[in-house]
Amino acid sequence: MKETALPMMLSFSAPNLREQIEALPDGTALIGISTDGRAIAVDLDAECPHVLICTSTGGGSTTVLRLLTAQFLHEGAHALVLDPKRISHLWARGLPSVTHRGTVADIHDALVGLGGETARRLTLTDTELAVTPRLIVSMDSANSTLRQLTRYWETFRDKDDPHTSPAVTALEAALRSGRTARVHILLDGPPASSILGAAPHELFGTVVLARVSTTTLQRLAPVTDPAPKPSKHRGHGHVIQHGEVHETRAVWMTDADVVTWLTDSDNTQS
Template sequence: MSRTRIPVGRVELAALAPGTIEAAPGPVIGLTDTGAAASIGPGRGHTLIVAWPGLGTTTVLRTLAAQYARRGTHVDVLDVSGQHAWARGQQRVHLHEDAGSIHRRLLQLAAQVRAERKGPPRVVLVESDQTINTLLRFRHYPHPGGTGLDALTTVLAGGLLCGIRVVMACRAVPVPIAHVAQDLFATRLLAAPSPRTWQLVGAPGAPVPDEPYRAGLMHLVHGGGHQRVRLLQLTPLQAAHLATTSGPIGRPTRWRRPRLRRRLHACHLARLAAPAASTFQIPRIQGDFR
C-alpha cells in the first residue's frame, strides 16, 4: 500500500480558505494531509518546536506571534539572532534582542508566577538555542530571583495558571528538562525527529516517522496522537500587517509615493494654451490678449 504523498513546501496565506484564521479556535499552524487547518487551541498548554535551523522554526514563531497579537494577546519575542525585525514597533509584540533585556523580562514573569498573580493573556516566544546560550554566558549581578534560565523554568512550571504561555524552539530537547518535557509541553512540533527525540516528546506507542528533512513539514503531537502539517508561511510584511489588523484579512498593499496633483488655475490654463515663446521672439504685450 503506497503512502499518501503530500506536496512539499510551506503553505502561503493566499492558499487558505477565506475565514480560516478567524474561525480557528487558536493560531493556525498550517494544513494537515486532508487539507484541514491545524491550530493551537486554548487548552494546548506550552509548545515545544524541535527542528534544525532552516526547517521552519522561525516561520512557526513568526506565524504564531502575528496571530496571537491579532487576537489581543501580548507577545514577548526573545530573540538575539535578529530573525524577528518585523516585530519592532508593534503595539502588542515586544521584541527583546539583548541578553540583559531578556533576563529582566524573564525575572519579571517569574515574579508574577511566584506571586500567583494572574494577568492578561501573554505568550513568550523563545527563538532558537542561541538565545538560551546567550543567557548562559550572560553575567549579571546576584539577584534573589535567580538566573534567566531559572526564571524560564519557573514560567514553564506555573505560567499557565497566570495566563502565560511559552513557545520554545530548539535543535534538540534540552537535557535538564528532557525527563519532564512531555509534562511541560502539551503541544510539540517535530521536524524529521530522531529516535531519541521521538522517544522523549513523540506520540506514545507510535513508530518513529521515517521521513527525510523537508523544510516546512513537521509533525504535530498532542494528546497522544500526531499528524503531519505543512506550515503556514507568513512573510515579515504579512506578519506585521496581520498583527496590527482585526478585520478581514487582505493582501497588504505595497506602499507607493503619493502623486502630487496640481490645481490648475485660470492663469495656468492661459499659459498652457498660449504657444511656447522662443528666446528669439518678441515678448507679447498686454494688448495682444483678447
C-alpha cells in the same frame, strides 16, 4: 485515514485560509493542514499551555514561531519576543502589544520581569484574570539562549545568590503556572533537561518537529510509537499532541504578512 496531496507551500494568502484562521476561537492558532486534510491547531486552554518547535537548520522553526505568535497577537494577546540573533524576528519591532528583546542582558531582564508578572497574575481573581490579555513568550534558539543566560548570570552572581539564573527560574515558573496565569511559552529548540530540569515532552503539550533525526524525534516525543519518518521538505513536518502524530504542512506567513495583518485597522480585532 486516506492521505491527501499537500501543496508545496501553504501560504497565508491562499484562498480562504486567512478566513479559516480568523474564525478560530480565542486561544487557538492554526499550525497547518495534515496529510489527511485536517486542520492542525494549538488550543492553549483546552489542550496545552505551551508549544515546543524543533527543526534542523532551514526546517522552518522560526516561521512556525512567527506564525503562532502572530495569530495570538491578532486575538488580543501581548507578546514577549526573545530574539537572540536579533534578526530572526524583525517583524516584532515596533508592533503594539509586543516587547522585542535581543541581547543576553535584555533577555535576562525581560525574563526576570516575566517572573514578577507571572506571580502578579496568580494573585488575580478569576474575573480579573479573564480580562487580562494572554501573554505569549516566544523564545528563538532556546537551548543556546538558556545556556547563554546561565553563563551571563555567573559573571555577576554573588556567593549568596542562588546558583540558578533568576531568568531561568522565571521561565520555569511560567512553564509550571502558565495555564493558571494565562502565560504561554513558545520555544524554538529543545531546552536541555540539565537547565530546565524536565524532559521536553513533560513540559509541552504540543511538539512540532521537522527535519530531525529519528533519534531526536524519539527523545522529544517518546510517547509516539512507532516514530514517524522525518521529512526533508521545507514546512513539512510532524505535530505531536496527546501521543498522536499528525504529518503536517505548516502555514507560511512572511514578515510582511504579519505586519500588515496586525497593523491594518480593518484586520485587527478590537
